Amino acid sequence: MTDSLAPERRSWNMSRIRGKDTKPEIAVRKALHAAGYRFRLHVKELPGKPDIVLPKWKTVVFVHGCFWHSHDGCKDATIPKTKTEWWVEKLAKNKIRDTLNCEALVRAGWHILIVWECSFKQSSEFSDIERFKEIASGFIVNGSDVFEISYHNMTSSNVLCNKKAR
DSSP states (O other): OOOSSOHHHHHHHHHTOOSSSOHHHHHHHHHHHHTTOOOEEOOTTSTTOOSEEEGGGTEEEEEEOTTTTTOTTOTTOOOOSSSHHHHHHHHHHHHHHHHHHHHHHHHTTOEEEEEEGGGGSTTSGGGSHHHHHHHHHHHHHHOOSEEEEOSSOEEEOSSSSOGGGO
């Protein structure tokens, strides 16, 4: 299947995709702020430059786009039909980089909350901001090494980050 857009137009479209201050990220920030948490944004000194850093709680939050971070089992994480080999390689590298950053953060003593973009879709129980605040607050206060919130599940994750890295 060929792309319906000219290469120049596709390039322009792709250049407009934001890496920070996305709608899901802003929703997470608003929920955390409303719950009384204060944080820093995009701290360059930490591996992976987390979207949100709660230094008091030694917790970082990544708000992952399902496509860009290859969210397993998510319908939004499909491989494009054009330049398939290139996309498979690119998305695999993203996933490897996420894992390495996660392991480095855990070794440094940080707790990691991963919020997937799909968790804020209409049909998700987490689209209710109060429910999200409750779940996120529980993790931040009680903490485990890595916790994921997505449309599909909430899990303490051993898959994304190898806890033996400590």
